[in-house]
Amino acid sequence: MVLLDGKSLANEIKDRLKNKVDDLNNRDITVGLAVVLVGEDPASHLYVSMKKRACDYVGIDSYSLQFDENISEDKLIEEIEKLNSDSRIDGILVQLPLPKHINTDKILSLIDPAKDVDGFHPENVGKIVTGLDGFAPCTPLGMVRLLEKYNLDDLRGKNAVVVGASNIVGKPIAALLLNLNATVDICHIYTDNLKEHTLKADILVVAVGKENLITADMVKDGAVILDVGINKREDGKIVGDVDFDEVSKKASYITPVPGGVGPMTIAMLLENTVKSAKQKV
Numbered sequence: 001m002v003l004l005d006g007k008s009l010a011n012e013i014k015d016r017l018k019n020k021v022d023d024l025n026n027r028d029i030t031v032g033l034a035v036v037l038v039g040e041d042p043a044s045h046l047y048v049s050m051k052k053r054a055c056d057y058v059g060i061d062s063y064s065l066q067f068d069e070n071i072s073e074d075k076l077i078e079e080i081e082k083l084n085s086d087s088r089i090d091g092i093l094v095q096l097p098l099p100k101h102i103n104t105d106k107i108l109s110l111i112d113p114a115k116d117v118d119g120f121h122p123e124n125v126g127k128i129v130t131g132l133d134g135f136a137p138c139t140p141l142g143m144v145r146l147l148e149k150y151n152l153d154d155l156r157g158k159n160a161v162v163v164g165a166s167n168i169v170g171k172p173i174a175a176l177l178l179n180l181n182a183t184v185d186i187c188h189i190y191t192d193n194l195k196e197h198t199l200k201a202d203i204l205v206v207a208v209g210k211e212n213l214i215t216a217d218m219v220k221d222g223a224v225i226l227d228v229g230i231n232k233r234e235d236g237k238i239v240g241d242v243d244f245d246e247v248s249k250k251a252s253y254i255t256p257v258p259g260g261v262g263p264m265t266i267a268m269l270l271e272n273t274v275k276s277a278k279q280k281v
Contacts, residue, residue, distance in 0.1 A: 001248050004146045004226070004255045010263035013145070014058055017270050021059040024277060031277040032061040033091040033117070033269075034083050038076065038102070039069035044095045051093070054266050060273055063089065073102045077110060084112040090280060091117035091273035096168075114279065117272035119172065129175045135272050140173035142264025143205065143226050144180070150253060152203075152224055155182035161201035163187045163194065163214070163241075169207040169228055177203065194218070206241040216246035225254040228261050 021031050033055055037048050048064060055062035065079060083092050092115045098104050108116075113123040119137035127134025136144075147153040160182035164170040170186065178184045187197050198204055198218045206214050207228035219225065225248075229241030240257030248254050255261050 001251055002150070002253045004150060004224075004253050004260055006142065006146060006255060006260045006262065006264040009146060009149050010142075010267035013267040013271060014054065017058045017267075017274050020274055020278075024274075024281075025059065027281075029277065029281055030061055030088065031059070031090055031274055032063060032088045033093065033273045034063040034065060034086075034089045036076075036079065036083075036092070036094045037064065037066045038071060038095070038098055039067075041097070044097075048095055051266055051269060054270055058270050058274075060270060061088065069099050071099075071102075073106070076102060076107060080107065080110050084110075084115065089115060090277040091115055091269075093118050093269065115276060117269060117276055119272070120167070125167075125172070128172055128179075131179050135275070136176060136268075137168055137172045138268035138272065139169050139207075139228060139261060139265045140176050141268040141272075142261055143173055143228075144176050145264060145268065146226070146255070146261070147180075147203075147224075152253065153180055155180040155203065158182050158202040159185065159200050160203040160205070161185045161187060161197050162205045162207070163198065164205075164207035164228070166207065170205075173205055173207070177205075208241050210241055211239055212241075212243045214242040214247060216243060216250055219247050219250050221250050222252045223250065225251045226261060227255050227257050229257065230262070 035048050052062045083089050092111050108120045111121055113121045116124050116135055119135040124134040128136050160177040162170050162174045165186055165188040174184045174186050185197055195218045199220050201223055203224045205226045209229055211231040227240035227242040231239050238258050
């Protein structure tokens with residue numbers, strides 16, 4: 001069994017991006033990322049601080065816009081439109097979730113697709129589905145980079161099973177795997193007999209948020225496991241959706257939690273932002 005080490009790969013990618021940003025700066029071109037945060041959710045604040053540190057390391061100018069959770073939808077739209085027209089900004093990220101009184105789909109669709117480094121705008125979603133060059137969501141893109149790093153990205157004749165059908169992870173990773181010529185099966189909360197599906201998987205992606213959802217008897221020998229789940233136990237330990245100790249005995253490759261997919265998500269956010277800046281040039 002080989003660990004898919006997202007932490008070390010993310011560091012490699014950030015070092016490469018740092019060189020690219022230095023090259024752009026030497027040509028008097030700056031790279032800017034704006035992060036919009038609404039409310040006081042502790043997890044969201046933690047994610048934003050992690051993204052800022054990563055930007056600082058790579059040399060990306062980081063702009064943090066924090067608003068009270070009672071901000072009106074019209075006011076938030078106004079702020080998004082300002083960022084769309086701001087030449088300093090190459091990437092716009094709206095930290096989710098937003099308060100219930102704000103229409104998340106509406107806000108995401110108002111971001112300039114050329115600055116949509118989170119890959120959630122319908123135009124970028126369409127490009128990913130059809131195999132065109134757009135911005136892919138960061139977590140799915142990070143998983144693809146991991147497969148590439150370990151020479152696992154030739155998926156011709158391979159069965160890929162995705163457990164979880166969210167717009168943020170499940171659906172886009174299914175599209176990306178399909179673009180890599182895998183035969184893709186998507187499972188979700190209404191899927192009957194999940195085990196019947198997962199046992200067919202050469203590549204198994206799990207993105208649900210339920211500890212020990214996938215046990216060893218649900219995985220075939222030699223499968224590649226990409227665990228996106230983040231679950232916090234009462235003792236504070238972070239674990240994924242896969243029973244790592246037992247499943248790792250059958251898998252050929254598996255992501256640890258933490259240290260697998262998570263670090264790649266932030267690295268891909270930076271990669272998309274630098275890509276946006278280069279496209280602008």
